[in-house]
Amino acid sequence: MKKISILLIEDNEDIRESTAEILELADYEVLTADNGKTGVELAQQHLPDLILCDIMMPELDGYGVLFMLNKNPETSAVPFIFLTAKAERPDMRKGMEMGADDYLTKPFDDVELMNAIESRLKKKEKQQAFYSKALENLSNLVNHSNGLAELKKLIAERKIRQVKKKQVIYYNGDAVSGIYLVLSGKIKTFVISEDGRELLTAIYCADEYFGIHALLLNSTNYETAEALEDSTLCLLPKNLAEELLNKYPDVGRQFIKILSNNLREKEEQLLQLAYHSVRKRMAEVLLRLSAKNLSSAINLKASREDLAAMAGMASETVSRTLSDFKDEGLIDKKGSQIMILNLNKLQNMKN
16 A cells, blocks of 8 residues: 655754654655755655645745645645744745645644644545535536546646635735635625725525636626635636636536626626615525525524625614514524525515
8 A cells, every 4th residue: 555645845954854754653655855946846746645844945935835836736736734933923824825724833743743644634535525526516517528527637636725714715906816616615705885885796605606707807806705604615727717718618608607697696686776675685685595505594604794785784774674574474593594484475575
């Protein structure tokens, strides 16, 4: 049975040798590099199962290593753990946003090291189930066998990204990274008005794509995307997505269909904001969220502010309207969970 291989990139000789010894005693195959440039070369040559990398190094620092590895589809999916001194810890957000999976603060003991490695390797195994689900849903996008095969290959090479609740995926004005597929959880997109109010433009659930509009328009992102709850995403990078869309018309047509449905939903939302009463707008929001959950139970865990942004009303008005709906027996509300009790009355709510 082939040993699990770990690449250790660390310029401090004592730390490099002691850490490598620990890993070898744990029956891992260990590759070592004393600078970032050599580390990148070894990663591309051997494709290790996991990479441990220091931040401050000669030749190429840890951020540069991660950037270079993310550019290569074969190395971008390898779990990556930063080794950082305490003084560098505030900078770790940068590394995590770049795609690092975890970090260890030096000095660390044997148990911390083993726990971090085993945790990342187990998560990598679990990701295979996400890949299978993603590929199953992607198969609905194309009928052309070559296009489907290429799409599967591209997705299988990508690293799955875990995002925490309230974590921003991209901001309004950011350059487009590519097209995102939601594997689990919920993502909201929104814009901020001139007076500082938030208008929620969409909510994306499992098996739905977002970021298509800006990519096809070849513009910067015109809205902000944020996780409504802990979520799992897969990113198809811009260059690969554009190549796929140009090469396989069937894929392009399906993404145009997705855009058309999104546009229709936004037009309906604008009409509701312009002409519907507060009660009817709140009813429409609940129905729209219920449809996304494919059941009468809305496990949205959204704040009043999120619902207010979606309905185009003040958060106090949301609370008052939901209380009225509850008193009328239309819904039941416990914490952040809303249960629809009378779907028919919500659907036929008078304006």
